[in-house]
Amino acid sequence: MAALEIFVNDRKVACESGATVLQACRAAGVNLPTLCHFKGLSEVGACRLCLVELEGSPRLAAACTLHVAPNQRIRTDTERLRRYRRMTVELLFSERNHVCSVCSANGDCELQELGYAVGMDHVRFPFLNPICNLDASKSEFAIDHNRCVLCTRCVRVCAEVEGAHNWDVQGRGFLSRIVSDLNQPWAESTTCTTCGKCIDVCPVGALWPKHKAQGQFEKRPEFVSELIAKRGRGRP
Amino acid sequence: MNVAEWEARAAAARERMAASGTRVCVCSGASCMVSGGDAVLEATEKAVKSAGLEGSARVVKVGCMGTCSQGPLVRLDPDGVVYQKMDASKAGRVIDKHLKNKALLRESLLFAGPAEPGVERPSEHPFYARQLQVVLEHCGRINPEDIDEYLAVGGYRALYKALSSMSPEEVIGEVKMSGLRGRGGAGFPTGLKWETAYRHVADHKYVVCNGDEGDPGAFMDRAVMEGDPQRILEGMAIAAYAVGADRGFIYVRGEFPPLAIRRLGIAIEQARAAGLLGRNILETGFNFDIEIRIGAGAYVCGEETALLISIEGRRGVPRPRPPFPAESGLWGKPTLLNNVETYAGVAPIIERGGEWYSTIGTAKSMGTKVFALAGAINRTGLIEVPMGITLREIIYDIGGGIPGGRRFKAAQTGGPVGGCIPEQYLDVRVDYESLVGLGSMMGSGGLIVMDDTTCMVNLARYFMEFCMDESCGKCVPCRVGTRQMHLLLSRICGGEGTERDLALLEELAPYCREASLCGLGQGAPNTLMSTLRHFRDEYLVHIREKRCPAGECAMAGAPAGVR
Amino acid sequence: MSKKRIATVWLGGCSGCHMSLLDIDERILEVAKLADIVKSPVVDVKECPEVDICLVEGAVYAREHLEELEHLRKSSRVLVALGDCAVNGNVPAMRNRVGLQAALERAYRAFETGDGAGPVPSVGVTALLERVTPLHAHVKVDYFLPGCPPSADLIHFVLVELLHDRVPDLASGAKLKYG
Numbered sequence: 001m002a003a004l005e006i007f008v009n010d011r012k013v014a015c016e017s018g019a020t021v022l023q024a025c026r027a028a029g030v031n032l033p034t035l036c037h038f039k040g041l042s043e044v045g046a047c048r049l050c051l052v053e054l055e056g057s058p059r060l061a062a063a064c065t066l067h068v069a070p071n072q073r074i075r076t077d078t079e080r081l082r083r084y085r086r087m088t089v090e091l092l093f094s095e096r097n098h099v100c101s102v103c104s105a106n107g108d109c110e111l112q113e114l115g116y117a118v119g120m121d122h123v124r125f126p127f128l129n130p131i132c133n134l135d136a137s138k139s140e141f142a143i144d145h146n147r148c149v150l151c152t153r154c155v156r157v158c159a160e161v162e163g164a165h166n167w168d169v170q171g172r173g174f175l176s177r178i179v180s181d182l183n184q185p186w187a188e189s190t191t192c193t194t195c196g197k198c199i200d201v202c203p204v205g206a207l208w209p210k211h212k213a214q215g216q217f218e219k220r221p222e223f224v225s226e227l228i229a230k231r232g233r234g235r236p
Numbered sequence: 237m238n239v240a241e242w243e244a245r246a247a248a249a250r251e252r253m254a255a256s257g258t259r260v261c262v263c264s265g266a267s268c269m270v271s272g273g274d275a276v277l278e279a280t281e282k283a284v285k286s287a288g289l290e291g292s293a294r295v296v297k298v299g300c301m302g303t304c305s306q307g308p309l310v311r312l313d314p315d316g317v318v319y320q321k322m323d324a325s326k327a328g329r330v331i332d333k334h335l336k337n338k339a340l341l342r343e344s345l346l347f348a349g350p351a352e353p354g355v356e357r358p359s360e361h362p363f364y365a366r367q368l369q370v371v372l373e374h375c376g377r378i379n380p381e382d383i384d385e386y387l388a389v390g391g392y393r394a395l396y397k398a399l400s401s402m403s404p405e406e407v408i409g410e411v412k413m414s415g416l417r418g419r420g421g422a423g424f425p426t427g428l429k430w431e432t433a434y435r436h437v438a439d440h441k442y443v444v445c446n447g448d449e450g451d452p453g454a455f456m457d458r459a460v461m462e463g464d465p466q467r468i469l470e471g472m473a474i475a476a477y478a479v480g481a482d483r484g485f486i487y488v489r490g491e492f493p494p495l496a497i498r499r500l501g502i503a504i505e506q507a508r509a510a511g512l513l514g515r516n517i518l519e520t521g522f523n524f525d526i527e528i529r530i531g532a533g534a535y536v537c538g539e540e541t542a543l544l545i546s547i548e549g550r551r552g553v554p555r556p557r558p559p560f561p562a563e564s565g566l567w568g569k570p571t572l573l574n575n576v577e578t579y580a581g582v583a584p585i586i587e588r589g590g591e592w593y594s595t596i597g598t599a600k601s602m603g604t605k606v607f608a609l610a611g612a613i614n615r616t617g618l619i620e621v622p623m624g625i626t627l628r629e630i631i632y633d634i635g636g637g638i639p640g641g642r643r644f645k646a647a648q649t650g651g652p653v654g655g656c657i658p659e660q661y662l663d664v665r666v667d668y669e670s671l672v673g674l675g676s677m678m679g680s681g682g683l684i685v686m687d688d689t690t691c692m693v694n695l696a697r698y699f700m701e702f703c704m705d706e707s708c709g710k711c712v713p714c715r716v717g718t719r720q721m722h723l724l725l726s727r728i729c730g731g732e733g734t735e736r737d738l739a740l741l742e743e744l745a746p747y748c749r750e751a752s753l754c755g756l757g758q759g760a761p762n763t764l765m766s767t768l769r770h771f772r773d774e775y776l777v778h779i780r781e782k783r784c785p786a787g788e789c790a791m792a793g794a795p796a797g798v799r
Numbered sequence: 800m801s802k803k804r805i806a807t808v809w810l811g812g813c814s815g816c817h818m819s820l821l822d823i824d825e826r827i828l829e830v831a832k833l834a835d836i837v838k839s840p841v842v843d844v845k846e847c848p849e850v851d852i853c854l855v856e857g858a859v860y861a862r863e864h865l866e867e868l869e870h871l872r873k874s875s876r877v878l879v880a881l882g883d884c885a886v887n888g889n890v891p892a893m894r895n896r897v898g899l900q901a902a903l904e905r906a907y908r909a910f911e912t913g914d915g916a917g918p919v920p921s922v923g924v925t926a927l928l929e930r931v932t933p934l935h936a937h938v939k940v941d942y943f944l945p946g947c948p949p950s951a952d953l954i955h956f957v958l959v960e961l962l963h964d965r966v967p968d969l970a971s972g973a974k975l976k977y978g
Binding site (some may be wrong): 044045046047048051059060061062065066067080083084087088091092094095124125126128151166169171172173174175176 | 532536551555556558704705706707708709710711712713715716717718719720723724732740743744747750751752753
């Protein structure tokens with residue numbers, strides 16, 4: 001891989017061609033918030049938290065899917081980007097029924113951390129409170145759609161690493177839901193191997209082991225990333 | 237089929253058409269069909285038979301003639317007289333009077349009504365006289381289910397010209413010179429796109445036609461697919477030759493009346509049988525074939541990356557660009573993707589030259605554009621006009637103005653992701669840049685006219701609901717942003733809105749536009765933003781006075797007496 | 800400098816935030832030097848007088864909450880949403896997704912050991928609103944203090960900053976905490 005230079009917030013950053021802007025920024029110690037990104041899984045550019053300004057482009061670009069190019073000039077910290085990041089987090093909190101105080105992931109939740117990082121003291125938008133189900137049919141794990149942020153990490157880890165493709169997305173827009181197999185109860189899935197990788201990559205408390213109550217559960221995302229690094233993943 | 241056979245077949249078809257005497261063209265476009273076109277066709281055939289006119293007249297099914305509001309339509313060629321609002325008995329009378337007695341059936345002439353007596357020569361009526369038909373030139377004149385009729389009017393001459401006498405670079409050069417831009421709405425220079433696809437080297441390349449026309453009130457592409465499908469195939473074949481592709485797909489919206497899909501299927505079969513698709517086309521060594529893919533009805537599949545993913549058989553959600561399809565599209569191969577109308581404009585450009593095409597229209601938007609006129613306008617239908625025409629000419633000269641003596645309020649262009657243009661801009665010339673400058677966009681060609689009974693807040697709410705329902709749900713700004721904006725707009729329409737809600741809307745709209753992943757989310761706030769720009773006072777009246785000036789919103793939250 | 804006046808009010812919440820307020824322990828003496836607490840669950844005043852700072856715990860789930868909140872807004876210079884319920888609805892708002900009637904049914908009739916016939920209390924109880932909402936859905940809120948409950952340290956920090964007429968900076972220094 002050839003080395004090249006890009007400019008992040010006017011600072012020269014050395015990186016390798018083929019890298020994403022997100023990788024280059026992180027390697028250079030420039031922090032960008034992410035949610036759908038998960039080290040080792042394919043990138044989807046869905047959460048829009050890592051948006052950056054790219055000089056010469058009228059559009060904002062997701063750093064996770066933007067590849068570095070020689071002398072590219074990136075801004076990660078403008079007032080607009082900060083405002084938009086906070087709005088994205090607020091919208092995520094407004095979308096489903098997030099009740100931190102009773103959530104299994106309380107204290108170990110990437111959505112909470114994002115809220116703190118963007119300085120969200122409250123959500124200005126109306127809470128939408130949709131009707132969402134909880135599937136506790138499986139003996140080991142449960143999925144609570146009230147807490148899901150539709151990052152699709154579970155879908156990707158199951159398809160790309162475990163090779164099972166139990167999870168996918170059903171419906172569209174605001175009514176999108178993660179489904180097991182063809183929207184059957186999780187316990188009836190013929191593809192789930194009960195490997196638990198989806199539990200470890202879930203950034204919030206939507207997927208959790210049933211024997212853990214509020215705040216007790218510690219996720220091991222690094223475990224899955226290490227596994228991928230050692231073993232590789234399947235089709236992106 | 238070799239060249240000699242092809243030329244002989246075209247000549248024979250031309251002769252047959254000329255020798256058939258009067259061509260009784262019955263519109264079999266979807267609009268005339270739903271208003272009784274089937275019965276008219278049957279009655280016309282019966283009347284010709286019973287009048288013993290089979291020797292001197294031939295009944296032909298044709299595609300859309302444009303004046304949909306007057307349908308079902310019957311045109312008698314070569315006289316060019318059009319009869320409107322036909323039914324079985326009137327059709328019989330037309331045959332009787334016009335064909336047998338050589339007199340006009342005046343009360344059924346096109347546009348006959350309380351306001352005007354009807355026109356004998358439609359081509360002189362402003363509806364047609366102000367138009368310039370390039371894409372639609374054969375639509376409504378030939379039988380779309382008969383490739384011979386297409387050959388008779390010069391079909392596939394452009395493809396042969398390209399294959400026999402032009403290099404791919406020359407074809408691309410001609411398209412570049414024409415100034416043709418993407419007619420799906422974004423207006424990207426077509427020649428440049430072709431060149432990109434041409435430059436990317438790969439073992440396979442694809443040519444894809446976007447026929448997923450999903451805007452409410454838009455029926456341009458459907459009309460071309462129903463009325464002149466061979467024209468699309470020819471354009472795709474020329475494109476395939478230019479970029480070096482050997483396989484093509486037409487992605488058609490699944491909710492269309494089955495007509496468009498059926499006729500495309502017939503056209504592909506006939507073209508294959510005639511050797512105009514398949515291997516070694518016209519003995520030039522060029523191989524190209526086309527398949528139809530039917531969408532399942534998601535609006536977002538009109539977005540190019542989602543469309544390609546859907547063709548591959550996966551869930552149709554957009555992905556970030558770059559890479560652009562011309563670089564990495566279907567199954568990772570370079571893929572040229574254009575809209576139906578764009579491909580339908582290619583054959584005349586190759587045949588008559590890019591320079592000819594570039595003389596039509598304005599300096600930056602060349603050529604013609606097809607529009608579907610709908611809403612509060614006297615003559616709804618399908619038109620093709622040179623770029624640079626004013627909205628006033630389209631709405632008043634061609635469309636005949638606003639019915640019921642009401643006042644024009646705004647025109648929506650670009651569908652749900654477009655915007656509305658108020659009265660003071662009626663004289664702005666229609667081209668890509670000017671419409672964007674007004675906060676709207678060209679879009680695929682839907683043009684919805686609204687009179688003063690339309691509430692602009694409710695309009696914004698309606699289109700936001702459309703975008704919310706059609707959001708694929710992948711990215712947060714579109715998935716949640718459209719839902720929030722719809723909620724806030726519903727509150728304002730319901731008389732429960734506050735100025736804080738308005739402030740939130742004004743914050744969400746640019747966010748959704750700039751932060752969303754694809755054109756759907758980026759365009760979703762456009763109607764909201766353009767109505768806020770041109771009709772802000774209507775929002776304030778809803779909020780402060782709990783009153784809907786247009787009288788459309790039911791103000792549930794309004795105090796008694798104001799409702 | 801004259802002493803400031805503080806009110807602390809308990810709307811639709813569990814009073815946990817007030818417990819956390821009491822957890823500032825001896826630091827209450829420092830606060831007491833700067834201000835008088837003129838209304839609070841522990842100060843028996845029916846109607847809130849004019850105050851400088853008003854801490855409001857709890858969501859808005861009843862008609863009377865709404866009326867009281869509107870009065871509090873009018874009589875307070877600075878209004879602080881205290882705790883997750885006041886900030887985002889929290890546990891009381893969990894009934895929003897099913898609706899008020901379904902929630903009452905579940906609580907009073909269709910519970911596991913019930914006979915399904917029990918009446919839903921309607922006399923002498925507060926009139927519930929269809930939707931549970933945070934304070935800022937109704938009035939302007941000056942500061943938001945999330946947490947279930949917010950820590951005593953955080954409450955103390957905000958009180959002291961406000962009593963010294965400073966703007967409490969909540970976004971930096973890892974002060975925010977939900978749940």
